[in-house]
Amino acid sequence: MESLLSLPWFDFTISGVVIGSIYALMAVGLALIFGVANLINFAHGSVFTVGSYIGWTCAVALGLPLWATVLVVAAAGGIVGALIELLAIRPLNHQSRIAPLLATIGVGLILDQIVHIIFGANPRALPVSLPNLRFSIGSGTIGAIDITIFVTGVISALALYLFLFHSKLGMAVRATAQDGDAARQMGVGINAINMTVFGIAGALGAIAGLLVGIYYNSIDPNASFEIMLKGMVAIVIGGMSNVPGAIGGGLILGLIESYGIALFGASYRDLFAFAVLLLMLLLRPNGLFARAHAREAEPMTGTFVTRAKPVRIPAWALVAGAVLIALVPALGQPYLTQVMTNALLYALAAMSLTLVAGTLGLISIGHAALLAVGAYASALLTMAGLPVALGLVLAAAITAVLGAALTYPAFRLRGHYVAIGTLAIGEIVALVILNWTSLTHGSMGLYGIPPLELFGIPLFSTNASYWFVLALVIVFALLQMRLLSSHLGRTWRAIREDTIAAETYGVASNYYKGLAFGFAGFVAGISGAVSAHQFSYINYDTFNLLTSVLILTIVILGGLGNVTGAIVAAIIVAGLPEVFRTLAEYRMLFYGMALLLLIRFRPQGLMGSD
Amino acid sequence: MTILSLTRRSFAAMTLAGTVAALSGAAFGQTSGEPVLIGVSGPLTGPQAQYGAQWKQGFDLALDKINAEGGINGRPLQYVFQDSQNDPRQSIAIAQKFISDPKIVVEVGDFSSTASMAASPLYQRGRLVQFGFTNSHPDFTKTGDYMWSNTVPQTQEQPLMADFATKTLGLKRLAVLHLNTDWGTTAKNLFVDAAKANGAEVVATEGYLPDEKDFRATLTRVRAANPDGIILESYYADGALIVRQLRDLGIDLPVVATGSVYSPDFLSLAGDAAEGVYTTVYFTPNSPRPEVREFVEGFEKKFGQEPNSFNAMAYDTINTLAAVMRQYGTTREDIKSGLGQISGFSSVIFPDVSFDPETRRVSGPQMTGLVVRDGAFTLYEQ
Amino acid sequence: MATEGALLSATGITRRFGGITAVDGVDLHVREGEFLSVIGPNGAGKTTLFNLISGQDRMDAGRVTLEGRDITNLTPHRIAENGIARTFQHGRVFGNLTVMDNVLIGCHTRLRAARSRVPVLAPVIEILRALIRPAPVRAEDAAMRAEARDIIATFGDRLTPRIDQPTYSLSYANRRRVEIARALALHPRILILDEPTAGMNESETAEMQQIIGDLKAQGRTILLIEHKLNMVMQLSDRIMAMDNGKVIAEGTPAQVRNDPRVIEAYLGHSSIGGTAPAAKSLTEGAQ
Ligand SMILES: Nc1ncnc2c1ncn2[C@@H]1O[C@H](COP(=O)(O)OP(=O)(O)OP(=O)(O)O)[C@@H](O)[C@H]1O
Ligand SMILES: [Mg+2]
Secondary structure, three states: OOOHHHOOHHHHHHHHHHHHHHHHHHHHHHHHHHHHHOOOOOOHHHHHHHHHHHHHHHHHHOOOOHHHHHHHHHHHHHHHHHHHHHHHHHHHOOOOOHHHHHHHHHHHHHHHHHHHHHHOOOOEOOOOOOOOOEEEEOOEEEEHHHHHHHHHHHHHHHHHHHHHHHOHHHHHHHHHHHOHHHHHHOOOOHHHHHHHHHHHHHHHHHHHHHHHHHHHOOEOOOOHHHHHHHHHHHHHHHOOOOHHHHHHHHHHHHHHHHHHHHHHOHHHHHHHHHHHHHHHHHHOOOOOOOOOOOOOOOOOOOOOOOOOOOOOOOHHHHHHHHHHHHOHHHHOOHHHHHHHHHHHHHHHHHHHHHHHHHHOOOOOOOOHHHHHHHHHHHHHHHHOOOOHHHHHHHHHHHHHHHHHHHHHHHHOOOOHHHHHHHHHHHHHHHHHHHHOHHHHOHHHOEEOOOOOEEOOEEOOOHHHHHHHHHHHHHHHHHHHHHHHOOHHHHHHHHHHHOHHHHHHOOOOHHHHHHHHHHHHHHHHHHHHHHHHHHHOEEOOOOOOHHHHHHHHHHHHHHOOOOHHHHHHHHHHHHHHHHHOHHHHHHHHHHHHHHHHHHHHHOOOOOOOOO | OOOOOOOOOOHHHOOOOOOEEOOOOOHHHHOOOOOEEEEEEEOOOOOOHHHHHHHHHHHHHHHHHHHHOOOEOOEOEEEEEEEOOOOHHHHHHHHHHHHHOOOEEEEEEOOOHHHHHHHHHHHHHHOOOEEEOOOOOOOHHHOOOOEEEOOOOHHHHHHHHHHHHHHHOOOOEEEEEEEOOHHHHHHHHHHHHHHHHOOOEEEEEEEEOOOOOOOHHHHHHHHHOOOOEEEEEOOHHHHHHHHHHHHHOOOOOOEEEOHHHOOHHHHHHHHHHHOOOEEEEOOOOOOOOHHHHHHHHHHHHHHOOOOOHHHHHHHHHHHHHHHHHHHHOOOHHHHHHHHHHOOOEOOOOOOOEOEOOOOOEEOOOOOEEEEEEOOEEEEOOO | OOOOOEEEEEEEEEEEEOOEEEEEEEEEEEEOOOEEEEEOOOOOOHHHHHHHHHOOOOOOEEEEEEOOEEOOOOOHHHHHHOOEEEOOOOOOOOOOOEHHHHHHHHOHHHOOOOOOOOOOOHHHHHHHHHHHOOHHHHHHHHHHHHHHHHHHHOOOOOOHHHOOOEHHHOOHHHHHHHHHHHHHOOOOOEEEEEOOOOOOOHHHHHHHHHHHHHHHHOOOEEEEEOOOHHHHHHHOOEEEEEEOOEEEEEEOHHHHHOOHHHHHHHHHOOOOOOHHHHHHHHHHHHO
8 A cells, every 4th residue: 555645635635625615604504503493404405405496597597697696596595494494493482302303304305395396306507607717726726616615604604603793683693592581581582583593594505505506517406415414514513503613514524524535435435424423422512612511500301202192092993903904915906015015114113213212212313224234134144045034033133232232322412412313323324334345245235135934934925925024013013012011111211201310210221222222123123124035135225314214204103102103104104105196296295294294283193102 | 227318307298197108199090909008117206207207208209109000919009107216115016016917018117226126026926027128237137037128238338338448549547436336336347347358457446425426535536546547437417527526626637438428418517527528328319220310300309309318228118028019929928938039120229139038138239439529429530 | 527437428529610619629428317408508519519429410529438338420320229319409200201100210220020130131131021021020010019109108199199190290399299209219328309399388398398307207318408497407417508619517407507607608698589588597597
């Protein structure tokens, strides 16, 4: 290997700063919203996308000059931001703290889909003529647009800083951020302020979309989540609500990625981003630039779960329901049976997630990682010659152990940080699968996974595999309910309600979180493993972030912690798109709406949280 | 996954219904009786939706012609398009639907390897031919003897591209950037083997994620390896991003990209940076072959735009299946055995369509070298 | 004061928050069966001191021993296993758990049959026992429930009729009672009560004082933080007064009540809400 010193470090630094200023631009808006509304705005990436397409409409379709385009984009972004606050966030003021976060996910889906429907999925060019200045620096060049992006980031951070600390409204914003009640007593209209802030952040996000679109001369409707994640990593580095810190965080992230690529190559880029995210959450949750490690006066763990009032279904009804479901193949429609098999596999995954997110209160947005671990474990073991039955069990056990071990870093996190942390863990698992080529065949995926079979009895016929999965669902649902009625259920709920108080009464919370993730990992592992044998081919993307979000939607729909709820909701969520096949193009839009309305009008889910 | 080159999708071609039985207007004049149904499983919504839309353009054009010529021995040929969103969970459900519907005589799709290969065991057991035309994954046809494909296999495409880079252009030290997907990795491996066999050296290979936008750091790393030419195993969108950033970094090396960049969108996305980029393609509307002329003219008339290779592959697929059905019959088994026997049929992409009964793939595409000059792909002449 | 033979000994306890030193070199010793109260104006550092002893916070300096065993800076659950139970000034019941389940969490450290100490396999065994519920587990559960019912009954008919209701539906005073019941369920060697009557009206306070008096009569070792000095004077064997993180006086109720530094500390803080009556009752008590 050549000497590390001989690498063009200066050029890598420039590359890092260029991409870092894009991250910074995203991060500023996220930090602002987090500072005031104490919320990670998952829709921010979608505002970015909306901005880029409005920019395209103005600059390319209408041929407006750049300055007018910027103005329109800023105004439109501001309006979108304010509307998000008005329609999706404000009504949730008095609900659990996770509700607005989930609402922003729903809004993001909706915005992306609208863009998708109007403009199509193809990337578009965004040719805007800027002064053709290019400066040589190192062995490359940077252009006017790179500098514009950087300067816009810094100016907006500066302007925000001045606004926050030297204007009356800004003071009020900060007062709101620190103490909503006090601000209200001071006569500050908290709603007006939140709306202002979302508006400003929206304008910034939209301008970011425009500038980045011009920079790459390419905009596409699928960029939202990726760019928002990078912005999120940046604010975690900079300190969640620290606006100037966000700029620093963005640049640091850009540099880390660039140096990481220098040393290890391009396909490790996101691995670095998410590893940094996780490390920051663990070691410096207040950001690199926070002064001292501040501790809350009386640490509040609080609960994400609204007051529990589960709907109790009589046992006979449950049995009747199970019998009806078991009779689905009798309808003689293999297609329907297959759809129901999918639904039941989702139900297993949702039962697993509802245990940790609902019963234990750790909202995970990385649950697909457990499915992936189970799928790969069983696939690799059986391809190496183990019988499928043994493969399934071992895969589940491996997922149980790995599930507890992998999520262990998230155990000490609280509130929204758990959501971000698990998201990072989920992405890291996917990227490790992608890059660990010798074990997982990397991007080629695993092909030729043996079909389902138990002790020599083949189960791959549509009906047999359906009943097999149904049996798994029933067995694990009963086991999970039995656990919930034991001292473990009580202990898990106590941890969810108030971790500090539970610890004070002798509950080793990390151990019990580990137990829950162990059991949940077992169930998720089975679900993933069965899927792998059904698909016969899997790759790192088979269980992706969207799968995680879908499972979480199921869990919320069913009612956090509610086992029967998870099953019912899985059937609805996996089955509805089939019913609504005619909606086709509007299907994802429909999902987003459903998520949003649900959180708004029935946050405890269909069956109530438990 | 597949070999791409695209044009902006036309809204007109997108209907809202997920299930579309394509009934071409002219068809009723000449055909009658029970229609012959092809089941299509592919993305109409989701991130890959544009490909499904392009398929439909190719299908519809082919059906216009086939049904105007009397369909399948008098019966109209139609297709049923089920939206899978390119998701394996949905493609296996769709497989169940098609297998259990006796009216479906052959299945076409799905789009990606993940979605297609998840359904393959079902089609194999259900004894329904799964005909993939965007499935270049080397294992796609290996699930069983009901998996057939007329995708140009990378095993044929990549060596031809390597010949072009090393022999025609005389490049010696190559840096390969590839999408880190099954498609990109397979392409890269095949290319690297062929290039090395031709005596060239591969000084760097870099895999990147499909949603990657920023390549400055990667390209800085590539430059440090001191190559004399850059090979892109990329789609057109990421390919465009790469060539733009190459030029920003002041890297002025020749670039050879796979045929996937052959698309007007590549030119508009890459802008000036596209000048001088080489590519090798097996479909170009400029080709003088009569099959190509007929296709291109028909397509432009019907859709008001130039076809891309997706349109061409979709068009070829329906024509190939129609030829098989006309000659060997319309039962599921007829089609399976017919695919193994057909020969002498000339399609847009293959001058002679015939399947190797072992691999169940077609061979013998013709490659054309192109280079971007004055903002357009032009035939490369030495 | 003899530190020998003390059940709980804390020496040199110090905790700084940024600039301020909330607890500054405090020594505290409690004998078996003793009732020690800690008083002091708002912000004196009382709660912080107890947080350090029971593990909710980590001290910057100092040492805590329980029967000679070092328990300095152990995690809260280890300290609980050592027999220290506490209630919280602002009340921390598990809102969505029933009264019964809240109290049963108090029993957690005493679960034997349900839990396992086998190395490595303990998690698996614990889950399996919860699923299979062999006889010993069921017996233990029944015993704990019976005992919890008895503890709950100490509070008369305040809690018993609500035993299966979630605690978020209870009144403020009842939630405080649940906290004490939960602490008692731990069978604590030392019971720490942080302002158990905060927010209660006079009759509720009297009722609570009665209960705490009964606990004392059972010979329990109790540490109490309280602003209602009448109650402190009547219950305590010994009182420790704090101000600005330091111990300013220590001794019998009579000694502390007459200590001019104590009176001064309270009067000096009289502008702070809630202390004026305390100062008043202090001076009243001194007459
Ligand atoms: N986590 C913390 N971070 C910063 N300062 C703290 C923290 N906890 C307590 N303090 C400060 O330490 C000092 C002592 O607080 P503490 O709560 O121990 O007082 P107290 O005697 O219990 O008062 P009260 O009678 O009001 O309950 C106060 O100045 C308080 O502001
Ligand atoms: Mg206190």
